[in-house]
Amino acid sequence: MSANPQWDVRRALRVARLFQLLCGAREAAVTPFLTLYLRQLGLAAPWVGLLMGTKHLIAAFWAPFCAFLARSYRNRRALLMGSLLGSGAASLLMALVPPRDRAPGDRACNRSRGAAPAVLPPEVALTGTSAPARPASRSPARAPSLPAESSAGTGDASGFRTGPRESVREPVSHPPRHLVGSAEGARTTPEVLQPITPALKNTPWEGAFKGVSTAHPLLAGGSALGSPANLSAAKGNSGDLDFSWEGLRWTFILSLGFMVLWELLAAPLQQVADDSLFEYLDFVDATDRYRNLWFWRLLGTSAGVCGIAALVEQLDCFLMTSGPPGVVHFYGYSLVSSLALLVSIAFPVPKCRQREPSYRAVKALSLIEGDPRLILLASTVFVIGAITSTVQNFLFWHMKDHGSSELVMGFSVALGLLGEILLHPFKTTLLRKLSRAGTVGLGLGCLSGQLLYYSFLWSWWSVLPVQILSAVSNGALWWAVGASIEDLATPRTERPLRAVFEGHFYGGGASLGSFVGGFVVRHFSLAALYQASCVVLLLWLILFLSIWPRLPQERQINYSKLLTMEASDTSDSEQGMEPDWLVKAMREDLSNWKG
Incomplete structure (x- = not known):
């Protein structure tokens, strides 16, 4: 290792931007559509909730552990490349999971090509x-x-x-x-013959152990499709039901095993890459440029989610044989992972590693334990994770039931992300005018309004107008949480504390929300799930706004106190000296923060 390494910051930032762009497109290729694919395999809502909850739980605790083990240069580089290569290969295993319905592909292709059959499938003899x-x-x-x-x-x-x-x-x-x-x-x-209409929300879902039909409700002018239950009824033999349960069991077991392997390989990538880039820029005091990289990830996600949806519309029928529709998502994920693997060879990883204290997550948790404001903020993030998971897991189900195509679903996601990008120039003004707590309350209110709106969807396009609120319910909400963390954290604990909030608390809440949401959908409906989530979020909003002003509002001003003491020791004889500039800034910021 060279004693005087050369730091090419511009080149490092160009590589990091391209890497973030590809990682955003990579995640967008599968993650938003994963629960829709699991539904097409024939898995009921409780099974899907268990799978997604397990995925969030692994990401919440496995990624920080891998980042802790990969502090050295060689381990970080190897982990980045191994995660991209392994996750790209493991994602293809999901395309091998046998669907409960043995041949759903032909029907989906007939629908997508606009050649719906004039008669019902053979299993529906009516x-x-x-x-x-x-x-x-x-x-x-x-x-x-x-x-x-x-x-x-x-x-x-x-x-x-x-x-x-x-x-x-x-x-x-x-x-x-x-x-x-x-x-x-x-x-x-x-x-x-009654096709399923938007009143599907009043129809009870099938039991978790019986699965759900892989056939989707009708589009305009479409024809009704048979379900596995109809096929079993036509055969009229209990052995067919046993066979269906056996197929469902293997579908769930294989999905769980492949998803666990996939998440173990994919989860460490983002945190390891962020730590490496931050340390690289920290050596040359350029960490301010690190804050602007989120834009490229959102841009890649927006392009990726629309691009993969368009590819699915064109290529799905040509690539799948007997599997369910959606295998193009996994092929796209692997392709973009391969491109990101090439970029990771030049990704900036510091050769001279700073000696940072170990067990940063433990220190962040101890800091939370001693501050009631951080406890309330962590609880709020946990609730946000639990509520948001219901949207991520089942919103596309709801849209599909109303005839939405995957292109419309992808555009709805991109619309929220682009709204967040457009709102960002007003971030400072928003936080100053509303204060941190006020912005958190505004974000929670917008999220509850979205949930209530989702429960009353009436058409395939009706979800699009409300997606613009995601700029506040996701973007502004997390800006306020991040600003509050910076205000309440002690020096050099800002990033570990943020990682604990985004990883452990948000991921843990998303895991619990997935587990519970699947069973709520089974026993009630998707509309009931969103209405209940809206009520829970409004109650938490009232609790947050009533407790936060009553908590002590002291802030970390250790550095300004030291500067004030130094100024008083060295200039006691000077008259009319202006107060220290940092003290002025801190007092002005404190008044803005209190609102």
Whole structure:
């Protein structure tokens, strides 16, 4: 190692920007759409919640541990490259998980190409006459056997086809979900096929151990699709149900194993890269430039989430064979990981490592324990993580039920990120006018408004207008949390304290929210989940705003006190001396902080 290493800051920043851009696109290729893919595999909401909760839990505690072990130059470089290479390969294993429905791919391709079949799939042996859609009843399990009769004829505008009159009897316990939802409706309109409408939120979800149908609700002009339950009912044999449970069990076990391996390899990347770059810039007193790199990551995420969604629309049917739609996401993730791997060869990792104190997370936790304001702030971040996980896990389910394509879903994510970028120039003004606590309250209020709005979605495009609030509910909220952490932290504990908040508390809350949210969706509905989350968040907002002003508001002013003492010792005889500039700045900042 050279005694006088050369520090090329401009080159290091160019490489870091490109790396952040690629990492943002890499995460956007899979992470927003992962729960939608798991649903297409046939997993019910509780299973998906368990998988996502496990993923968040690993990320919350495994990443800091790996960053602690990889302090040396060689270990950090090797960990960066190994994480990119290993996670890119491990993501492809998810494409090998067998879906519960053996052949969902052809139906998805037919839908995406605009060639929906005029008749229902073979597993749905029921045909009928088109009728206006009606909301399904909340108790379809009590419906008697439903005969369906029609005469040979032609298709109609809704995509159903009238065929020869036949009578097919379905078992009482497994009525098709697209048929008339009540016994009264079955008696009065025996020839009606009911596609699922936005009133799906009133339909009870299938049990966790029975899975859910991989068929999605109808788009405009689409045709109803059969579910595994319909196939089992048509066969009328209990052995088929056992086989379905066996397939569901292996689908969940393989998904869990592959996801754990994938997350163990991918989780350390971001924290190790951030630590390396910060230490590199800290050697030349250029850490102020480190603060501007978040822009490139958001830009990469926005481009990646829209780009991969557009690719899925075009290439999904050509790349998949018997698997579920969505394998393009994993291919895109691996491709971008390979590009980031090439960039990581030149990523700035300091050769002269600073001797930092060990166990920084432990020291940050001890600092939180002794400050009631940090305890309240940490609790707020935990609640934010739990509530936000419900949006990340199930919002795309809700949009899919209303006919949204993946391109619309990707655009909704990009819209929120671009709004955050556009709001950033007003960050200082916002924090000064509203104070830290006021901005946190504004962010929580906007997030609760979004949740309430999500529970009343009525169309595939209706989610787009409210996404602009993400600039406040995500961007401004975290700006206020970060500014509060800097105000309350002791010297050289700002970054460890922020890492604990974003890793342990937010990740732990997201894990708990995923576990609970899946079971709430099973027993109630997605709309009920968002309404309950809105109520919880409003109650926490009231609690936060009522407690925060009553807490002691002392701030860390040790350096200004020392400067004041030095000034008084060296210039006691001087009259009319102006107060120290740092003391002035601290007093002005304190008045702005208190609002």
